[in-house]
Amino acid sequence: MIGEHVTDVIENTRMHLIVQAGKSETADLQFLRGNLLVANRMPIIENNEIIGAIGIIVFRDLADWKSMNSHINELLTNPIFKEEWKSTEGVKYSINNLIGNSRKIEELKTRIKRVAMGDISVLIRGESGTGKEIIAHSIHQLSGRSEKTFVKVNCGSIPEHLIESELFGYEEGAFTGAKKGGKIGKFQLADGGTIFLDEIGDMPLHMQVKLLRVLQEKEYEAVGSLYPKKINVRVIAATNRPLEKLIEQKQFREDLFYRINAVQLFTPPLRDRTEDIPLLLEYLLKRSTAKIGKRVTSIHPEVLSLIEQYDWPGNIRELENVIDAGVHFSSNEEIRMTDIPEYLKNYKLKTQEKNLKEILEETEKKIIENALKRFNFDKNRAAEALGIGNSTLYDKIKKHQISGQYS
Structure with missing residues (x-):
């Protein structure tokens, strides 16, 4: 290579331009051997004279960069950096809110980090109260869209006749009572960012068709609009319903299922990771006392034993409600049997009566x-x-x- 011009040796190089201009370039993209890489370039100066240039490959390809970006975003959600980190609009949780060190939770966290790096659609499945929304927030925060908007939509809470205008907005005069100037929908709000469709199994069939078009064509039509609009949004969906059975019953479209089901993440129920209960109790007790404003520092062994025996059909949400009730009704710094909800006390009595x-x-x-x-x-x-x-x-x-x- 000695004696050859740099442009004949390195594909798409800018090294000769660095020598000419004498200015550095930081984190510049370069296409080399079929990959986009990230490089820094700087002039070599001796006695105020430019005698050459040096280039350093920072990331060998964009996958390396995305991996580092995901790692840094995870670090920024750590409480240590909380004061330095500005929360993204719409995001309340991070991967640090997935409390537990059981094998199932560690595996779930690993999968979240891997999935977050791309733009692939994700379907989160699990029972009610297991933390599906936390996973959706975590994926957004660890992704390349983390500085854009995160929008949550609960498909089961919006009346069927309003869901189209809520998701896609409407034009002025689209219907009687429409606001002057129209209204933007949730998808437009999430443009460039992430939209989280919670309880997607409750979405009406006619809206499933329109959602499928958004996913396939990357465009949508507002109510009353004559032309479609392009959209750049990542879709994360969640459900606690058996979508496969809904497909058999013609209540959920099979083609939409395969669109949103590119990657599945399962949230384990609390009864399948009881080893995480001590960490969860510590976390929930601190949060509850801060919220309610009472000093409660411990849980009586009898209550702990009951918590470990109970099935928790409502999962972490139910456990959180029990701790909140215990803190609220406690008369000292310890949650005792007299402080917990009646149905748990009755569960203990029934258990004791069994042979x-x-x-x-x-x-x-x-x-x-x-x-x-x-x-x-x-x-x-x-x-x-x-x-x-x-x-x-x-x-x-x-x-x-x-x-x-x-x-």
Whole structure:
């Protein structure tokens, strides 16, 4: 390469321009060998004379840059940097709000970080109260769209006759009572950023068609508009409903399901990660005392034992409500049995009244249900993991009346 001009050696180089101008270029994009890379270039100066130039590749390709960007965004959500970090409009949570160190939560956090780097659509699935909204916020914050707007839409809370104008807006005079100048919709508000469609399983069929067009064509039409408008938005959806069954019942479009289902993230129920309960209690107790303004520093061992035994059908949201009630009704610095909701006290009484056979049967049923869930309802694998035969497993499913997806 010695003696050759730099433009004949390095593809799309600007090194010769650096020598001519004598000015540095920082974080400039360069197309090299089929990849866009990020490079810094600067002149070499000796005795006030430019004698050459040096170029440094900062990121070998844009995937490297996106990975670093995601990592930095995660660090900025850490409470240590909270004063230095300005929250993005519409975002309330970060990945640090996913409390727990169980294997399931660590795996979920890893997947969130990987998914966040791209623009791919994400479907978050899980029971009510497991933290699906926290995941949506986290994906946005760790993405390249983090400085743009995050817009949340609850598809189940908007009346069916208003949902189109809420999502896509309307033009002036589109209908009787329309505001002068029209109104922009949620998608336009989220342009350049992220829109989170919560409870997407409740979206009416006629709106599912329009949403599919947005995802496919990257454009939408406001109510009363004659022309479509281009849109650049990332869609994250969430549901606690069985979309596959809704498809069978013709209540959810199959083509839309495959559009939003590019990547699935599952939020585990609290009963499947009980090892996270101590950390959750510590976090929720601190937050509750700060919110209510009372000094409560501990939870009585009897209450702790009950919390660990209970199934938590409402998951973390239910646990949070119990802690809030306990803090509110506590008469000293400890939450005791007298401070918790009545239904939990009744649960404890019912548990104490059960005989050994009932307790064993309930435990067996829970173990079988958890095994079936762990292996996506594959009975052969579940039976193998439980160390029982297939016929035995079928008998126990029938005995315990385990229905739904288990059948």
